[in-house]
Amino acid sequence: MFARWRDRVRTVPRYMKLLLAFGVLIGAVPVLALGLYSYYTASGDVEQKMKISTGQVLLQTQMRVEQMMKTLELTAMQYANSPQVTAALNGPLDVTDFTRVRNLYTGLYNLQTLSGMSGGYLVGTEHDWVMSFTSVTPLAQSPLARQLEQYAKRPNNLFWDIEPIAGSGGSGEMAAGVGADGGADTIRMVYKLPILPFTQQPKGFLIIEMLKSGFRSLLAADPERTGEVYALSREGADFLNMLDDPDGEYERINRRIAEAVSRPGASTGFLTEEVGGRKTIFSYRGSAYNGLIYVSEVSLEQLTRQTRKIAVATVVVCSAILAVVGILALLASRRMYSPIRRLAEFTKAVQIGETGGRDEFSSMEERFRTLFSTGQQMKQQMQGQFTQLNEFLMLKLFAGQLSERDFAYRSELYGFPSGWKRLAVLTLQIDTLHDTRYREEDKELLLFAIHNMVSELVPSGHRFSPVLLDQSQVTLITSELEDEAELRSYVHRYAEHIRAKVYEYLQVQVSIGVSRPFAKPTEAVRAYREGLEALNSRLLWGGGIIVHYGDVRTERGGAAAAAFAQLKAAEERLAKALKSDDPGKAVPLFDDYMTEIAERHIGANEYPILLMQLVARLYQVVQESGGHVHEVLGERGSYRQLMKRSTPDDIAEWFKRDLLGPIVDFLNRQAESQGVGIVARIVRLVEERYDRDITLEGIAEELHFHPVYLSRVFKKERGVTFSDYLAEYRMNVAKEWLETTTLRLSEIAEKLNYSNTTAFIRIFRKVVGMTPGQYRERCRQP
Numbered sequence: 001m002f003a004r005w006r007d008r009v010r011t012v013p014r015y016m017k018l019l020l021a022f023g024v025l026i027g028a029v030p031v032l033a034l035g036l037y038s039y040y041t042a043s044g045d046v047e048q049k050m051k052i053s054t055g056q057v058l059l060q061t062q063m064r065v066e067q068m069m070k071t072l073e074l075t076a077m078q079y080a081n082s083p084q085v086t087a088a089l090n091g092p093l094d095v096t097d098f099t100r101v102r103n104l105y106t107g108l109y110n111l112q113t114l115s116g117m118s119g120g121y122l123v124g125t126e127h128d129w130v131m132s133f134t135s136v137t138p139l140a141q142s143p144l145a146r147q148l149e150q151y152a153k154r155p156n157n158l159f160w161d162i163e164p165i166a167g168s169g170g171s172g173e174m175a176a177g178v179g180a181d182g183g184a185d186t187i188r189m190v191y192k193l194p195i196l197p198f199t200q201q202p203k204g205f206l207i208i209e210m211l212k213s214g215f216r217s218l219l220a221a222d223p224e225r226t227g228e229v230y231a232l233s234r235e236g237a238d239f240l241n242m243l244d245d246p247d248g249e250y251e252r253i254n255r256r257i258a259e260a261v262s263r264p265g266a267s268t269g270f271l272t273e274e275v276g277g278r279k280t281i282f283s284y285r286g287s288a289y290n291g292l293i294y295v296s297e298v299s300l301e302q303l304t305r306q307t308r309k310i311a312v313a314t315v316v317v318c319s320a321i322l323a324v325v326g327i328l329a330l331l332a333s334r335r336m337y338s339p340i341r342r343l344a345e346f347t348k349a350v351q352i353g354e355t356g357g358r359d360e361f362s363s364m365e366e367r368f369r370t371l372f373s374t375g376q377q378m379k380q381q382m383q384g385q386f387t388q389l390n391e392f393l394m395l396k397l398f399a400g401q402l403s404e405r406d407f408a409y410r411s412e413l414y415g416f417p418s419g420w421k422r423l424a425v426l427t428l429q430i431d432t433l434h435d436t437r438y439r440e441e442d443k444e445l446l447l448f449a450i451h452n453m454v455s456e457l458v459p460s461g462h463r464f465s466p467v468l469l470d471q472s473q474v475t476l477i478t479s480e481l482e483d484e485a486e487l488r489s490y491v492h493r494y495a496e497h498i499r500a501k502v503y504e505y506l507q508v509q510v511s512i513g514v515s516r517p518f519a520k521p522t523e524a525v526r527a528y529r530e531g532l533e534a535l536n537s538r539l540l541w542g543g544g545i546i547v548h549y550g551d552v553r554t555e556r557g558g559a560a561a562a563a564f565a566q567l568k569a570a571e572e573r574l575a576k577a578l579k580s581d582d583p584g585k586a587v588p589l590f591d592d593y594m595t596e597i598a599e600r601h602i603g604a605n606e607y608p609i610l611l612m613q614l615v616a617r618l619y620q621v622v623q624e625s626g627g628h629v630h631e632v633l634g635e636r637g638s639y640r641q642l643m644k645r646s647t648p649d650d651i652a653e654w655f656k657r658d659l660l661g662p663i664v665d666f667l668n669r670q671a672e673s674q675g676v677g678i679v680a681r682i683v684r685l686v687e688e689r690y691d692r693d694i695t696l697e698g699i700a701e702e703l704h705f706h707p708v709y710l711s712r713v714f715k716k717e718r719g720v721t722f723s724d725y726l727a728e729y730r731m732n733v734a735k736e737w738l739e740t741t742t743l744r745l746s747e748i749a750e751k752l753n754y755s756n757t758t759a760f761i762r763i764f765r766k767v768v769g770m771t772p773g774q775y776r777e778r779c780r781q782p
Contacts, residue, residue, distance in 0.1 A: 028322055038314055051270060054283040054296040058268075061229055065218050066289050072117070072189060072208060073158065079107045080191050080206045085122065089193055089203045092127040095136050104131055111208060118186060119209035123148060126203050148205060151190050157202075158195070160290055161188040163239045164209075185212050187239075212240050219294070232258060234291035249275050253282060254295070261286035261293050390414050390465035394476065398469060400525040407521050417461050420478035424491045425515040425524060427531025428454070428473040428498065430508055431543030432650045438508070447473055450502055450510070457498055472532070476524055479517075487517050488548065495546045509544045511535055516549050536608075543647040567610060570596050571617055578621050578667060586660050594652055611651065618659060625667055626678075626705040632666045633659065678703065678710065679717040683725075690730050691753055696722045731767040734760075738776045745772050 079085060084103045095101060108120045112133060122131045125148065128139045139145050147164070164186060186209040192202035219229045219242070230242040236251075236258030243250045253273050260266050267286040272279060275297075283296040393410055396402050402410075412418070428450065433440055451473050454466045464476040477494060481487045495512040502510050513534030515527035530549040537547045570593045577585040597610065619629045629637075636658040685699055696714075700707040714722050730752045737748050749760035764772050 028325065032318065034318075050298060051281070051283060054281075054298060055268065055285070057229065058283060058285040058294045058296055061219055061294050062285060062287050062292075065215070065231075065292070065294075066287065068218060069160070069189070069290060072210075075111060076189065076191060076206055076208055077158075077195065079111060080193055080195060082107060085206075086194070088122070089124050089126070093124060093129045093131065093136060101131070101136060105133075108133055117208060118211045118214075119207075121205070121207040121209075123205040123207065124203065125152075125205065144207075151205060152192070152202060154190075157192040159190055161190055162233055162292075163237065164188050186210060187212060187215060216240055216242060228297045230295055230297070232293040232295060234258065234262075234293070236293070249273075257282065257284045257293060257295060260284070387465070390416075391467050394465050394467045394474075395469065397476075397521060397524050398467065398474060398528050400522070402522065404520060404522050411521075416464055417478045420480060421482060422479045422487055422517045422519060423521065423524070423527070424477045424479070424487070424517050425527035425531050426475045426477060426491070426495055426498070427513040427515070427528060427535060428475075428510055429471060429513075429535055430510050431538065431647050432509065434650055434653065436508060443471070446506060446508060447471070449506065450508075453501060453505070454498055457501055458494055462494075469528070474528060474531070476521075484517065491517075492546060492548075499544070499546065503544075511538050511543055512546045514546065514548045538647050542649065567593070567596055571614055574614075575617050575621050578618070578663060586664060587656060590652075590655060590660060594648065615659065618663060622663060622666065624706040624708045626709045627666055633662050637662060678705070678713050682710065682714060682722070686726055686729055690726070690733060691751055693753055694726065727763050728767055731764055734764060734772065735768065735775065738772055739779045748772070 084100065084107065088100060088104055093100065093104075104122060108122065108131070111117060111120050120133060121144070123129070123139060123144070125139065130137050130139050130142050130144065139148075151161070189208040189210070191206040193204040193206060194202070215231070219231055219240075230238065231240055232254050233239045236254040236256075238245070238250070238254065245251055253271065253275070256273075257271060260269055260271070261284065267288070269284060271282040271284065273282060274280070278299055281298045283298070285294045286292075287294070393402070393407075393414060397407060430443060430446060430450075433443065433446075438446060447468055451466055451468050454473060454475055458466075458475060458477070462478055464478070466473060466475040468474075477491055479487055479490055481490055491514055495514060499510055499512060502508060513531035515530040515534075518524075518527055534547040534549045534552050537552055538545060541547075570589070574586055574589045574593060577589050593614070622629050622632050681703060682699055685702075686694065696710060697707050700710050703710070711722060714725070718725060720728075734748055734752060737743055737751075743751075745761065746757045749757045752760065754760040754763075761771055764775075768775060770778075
């Protein structure tokens with residue numbers, strides 16, 4: 001039988017053998033490539049889906065934990081701010097005060113109803129008492145006192161202690177007053193009381209304890225689907241004791257995860273490590289709210305089980321396809337005996353797997369029809385994108401990225417207007433959304449609506465495609481006019497028509513800057529800048545205007561210098577009013593400042609510079625008063641918000657609402673709350689360091705205040721300057737030594753940190769009215 005098969009093979013024509021081999025080859029290579037591609041793509045998809053799934057689980061876990069913590073914080077804050085707690089912190093407390101103790105217990109028991117809570121304590125540090133769920137005891141007898149000293153030093157009034165010191169607290173300890181080991185299995189939420197203002201010497205504390213087992217239950221997940229989930233502290237410690245890590249492998253991996261999360265912009269990610277001899281993917285997610293890191297551990301074995309099935313299925317399918325390819329190649333090669341039939345079968349072989357017509361020509365006809373249909377669809381898609389192509393060309397023109405020749409070619413290709421003689425650019429901007437029904441985030445949508453309106457209001461034959469550029473709507477207008485006056489009137493009519501229609505339909509006030517006429521399209525870059533410069537005139541004339549670049553002028557020379565000097569003086573008057581006892585005078589002085597700017601005819605280019613200088617001076621007032629600009633004013637009082645204002649009314653409103661208002665409130669609070677305390681601290685430092693080199697600048701740096709602010713507060717509270725007070729205190733010490741000791745004048749001067757005896761004698765005479773020697777003689781007289 002084998003010899004007969006060999007003889008049949010030898011009788012097959014050589015061309016048929018080559019065609020058969022060719023058919024098998026062209027079928028096998030794509031199938032094998034497709035099989036390999038499918039396998040690796042599917043494997044990658046499985047891994048990617050696993051990462052996405054674990055990421056979603058970590059996010060859900062984070063949200064669940066943080067929701068629980070926020071709920072507990074809010075409930076505890078309501079209790080801490082209650083009148084009974086506030087009153088209790090201001091006095092002693094013991095079990096004999098039955099009414100107050102019962103009211104306080106009621107609040108604590110209400111907190112105990114929260115899920116996972118194991119203990120709660122209200123501590124009055126000033127009056128030495130601690131109240132738990134079961135008792136009221138002196139603070140000095142509680143082991144919690146040592147931990148409270150550490151809590152008082154922390155900068156925040158509210159924080160979570162995820163790893164309390166073992167033996168420092170716990171429900172059993174606080175109830176019985178003995179050193180129960182309650183801290184190691186709990187997590188604490190600590191409130192310093194009162195909550196405001198922030199202080200390192202609180203009147204008391206509200207401490208809520210939760211069992212770590214409650215946290216562990218929040219981290220539960222499906223190990224088969226997303227792997228094991230656990231949580232780490234900010235330093236990478238397994239504070240919930242969820243990991244079995246005798247060899248320290250998890251400790252090393254957790255440190256790497258903590259280091260990765262600490263980098264900017266790397267709060268989430270993946271890490272592949274080997275644990276216990278098997279490769280594992282660690283997905284992690286850091287929380288900006290509480291600093292915890294949530295980690296999911298998934299073994300690669302879970303992935304390989306799925307990819308192994310994919311590999312088997314791919315091999316089976318590819319083998320079947322290869323078998324089919326071989327059979328079809330064999331059948332096709334038998335029929336390719338003539339050139340025409342060989343061509344038909346070759347075409348059929350290329351389209352293996354497709355259904356054709358009744359014969360080879362019908363199949364080729366159907367293929368050509370399909371190609372023609374596809375071509376028509378592509379043409380329709382190109383027509384739909386024609387508008388975007390036009391706008392893209394105009395954006396390149398305004399960016400200066402097109403040459404004269406290139407623009408002429410594309411302009412003809414895209415059907416832009418032709419035969420024009422002069423061009424002009426209209427630059428439109430929204431003045432303000434204040435006192436309208438729109439919000440600031442609606443600005444881009446409004447610009448898009450205005451963009452569509454301009455496309456309809458200006459005929460296509462009189463303009464190129466309008467575009468949106470930054471925060472402006474820009475239109476290149478064409479004209480056949482040569483006369484400058486007629487061209488100006490022609491462009492102005494379009495601008496007026498656009499402005500009126502925008503206000504009619506959108507009730508939004510806009511301004512339009514008009515460039516100078518030009519002839520070359522490549523000059524559109526300069527014309528666009530001219531339109532923006534013309535719009536700067538809104539700072540002087542207000543909004544809702546149409547400004548031609550040729551009408552804009554800038555004041556220069558000696559008159560401008562004199563105007564700036566006057567404005568500088570007005571600026572200093574405003575700053576002085578803020579630092580005075582009545583900062584409420586600042587708003588009328590600011591109105592005078594704005595009136596001064598309007599009367600001095602300051603140029604549009606200098607206007608923003610003056611306003612920024614005024615803002616900087618107001619920032620300086622805040623700093624000199626012991627405040628931080630960002631804390632006092634926030635984002636609403638930043639330079640960026642000023643730059644968004646484009647009309648005098650809008651600018652004045654911003655100054656009064658978001659700048660002067662918060663500054664005045666801050667200065668009033670500072671004057672009411674800080675003066676006495678700051679002066680007391682300065683006096684104490686003088687009493688402690690009078691024999692050393694002590695200056696107001698050094699004290700200001702130590703107390704974190706501006707020296708000018710400290711000088712003003714000290715003079716207001718004490719009635720004398722700091723230097724006079726220091727000199728008087730030292731002279732009082734010198735008088736005591738002159739009366740009670742036999743120290744020489746040079747020794748006294750040295751002890752009081754004077755550089756020489758002459759300086760000491762001069763100051764003593766100025767303060768006491770006589771020399772030190774005369775004072776000592778008078779004291780020795782009977």
